[in-house]
Amino acid sequence: MSDLQHAKAILGDLIAFPSISAESNLDIITYCARHLEAAGARVEILRDPSGKKANLWATLGAEGDGGLVLSGHSDVVPVADQNWRTDPFEMQEEDGRLYGRGACDMKGFIACCLTKAEDLARIAGQHPIHFAFTHDEEVGCLGARALTDTLAQRNLRPRLCIIGEPTEMQVIEGNKGCCEYSVTFSGLEGHSSAPERGVNAVEYAARYIARLLELRQHLVTRAPAQSRFDPPWTTLNVGRLQGGVAHNVIANHAVLDWEFRPITSDDMHFVKSEVASHVDTLLAEMRQTHPQASILTETIGEVAGLEPMPENEARDLVFGLTGHNEAACVPFSTEAGLFQALGTDVVICGPGSIAQAHKPDEFVSLDQMQSCLTMFDRLISDRP
Structure with a gap:
């Protein structure tokens, strides 16, 4: 044979x-x-x-x-x-x-x-x-x-x-590397007629996503001059957002899946640091209304x-x-x-x-x- x-x-x-x-x-x-x-x-x-x-x-x-x-x-x-x-x-x-x-x-x-x-x-x-x-x-x-x-x-x-x-x-x-995360937002449910009395987990997840999209644009500017990757910068993707139960209920739960693919260890540290800082800001706001609110991040994988x-x-x-x-x-x-x-x-x-x-x-x-x-x-x- x-x-x-x-x-x-x-x-x-x-x-x-x-x-x-x-x-x-x-x-x-x-x-x-x-x-x-x-x-x-x-x-x-x-x-x-x-x-x-x-x-x-x-x-x-x-x-x-x-x-x-x-x-x-x-x-x-x-x-x-x-x-x-x-x-x-x-x-x-x-x-x-x-x-x-x-x-x-x-x-x-x-x-x-x-x-x-x-x-x-x-x-x-x-x-x-x-x-x-x-x-x-x-x-x-x-x-x-x-x-x-x-x-x-x-x-x-x-x-x-x-x-x-x-x-x-x-x-x-x-x-490129690959860093994957699942983020769980826990807020406070309530009637949608009084949104200020609850903590809307979906809204905070959306604000988290907005920061990710800002970072995605900034990562383009960080591409090394001689980068040989296609595209030549670190990419970031929002994969899935799930949360809420009805039109008229303040969502008390949301789960977000996202990933980024760094081309350098510097980019990996930059994204993680910026996201962690933003989480601190969001969490402080959530806990003004509901001290038990949380944002928990599960690291699926971080590979340089x-x-x-x-x-x-x-x-x-x-x-x-x-x-x-x-x-x-x-x-x-x-x-x-x-x-x-x-x-x-x-x-x-x-x-x-x-x-x-x-x-x-x-x-x-x-x-x-x-x-x-x-x-x-x-x-x-x-x-x-």
Whole structure:
């Protein structure tokens, strides 16, 4: 069986695991662990506090610092309310494309990693090769945050990391961060004929939103002169506002979901500081009428972006493996910034297109899978 046929078979198995973020990923992690153990890797399954989710950390070669991480997330987005032509959890091949939920985002890369694990074992030696397969990337990079925290606690700092997000095997050296929040406003209900006697949670949520929109405009002016992102500034989005019960009742409850995607750590700190200051102002007003009023913020996820660096050994390695000599930046978020925070050189490169991710009839092409396998073949042949 050729490597491509092997990778295709593994991808079919991976797609068959309905590892939607809301569900357990233990079955797919166990499957990956068995493949890596068979290749000679030392494998750890690191469960989250619930016991229903887990990261996989596996190593070929020497223990300790250094080495190369091959990283991918095991979870996928839901298929509910999407019009798929076929069962999204049963891989279909058609016209050189492999269809199924997670085909490109990002089980295609994981399938290539598992396919080449035995060959990679032969070249690991004193320069270890690690596999990091995480949970809950799609809902705030929760697994990668836990994994990188564990590595930091163990004083383990991988030297290089390839994040296999779908880039059509193009080299990506920067991505925006992603900060997501749910904010709950609790006020005081009452009859709408006397609005001054209540605290309207929806109105205060609207004032909160108004400040977010002011910040969104200001962030445009903060775009670095040489920014390579599209758009070149930090973006901000109001996703959902829900509250109130009727036309003539002062709303005592509202929930707001919003996010922003910073291009620099300075922008991340700026937005958080400005919002916190505005919350203090709103809350002081609310409590003049109702001392028990509250504004509670739940942080869904805060992930810094991957900041392009003048010196990046991982980028230069993948240049040599793919034949590319230019690197780009992308607006979507990945786990790369968490590994960069460890002091690891990080690059993003993987099979498939982000344009297919999260959509019905998601696919990865066989050509893209072969390109990824070829990248690993060159890594194997080039490693002393």
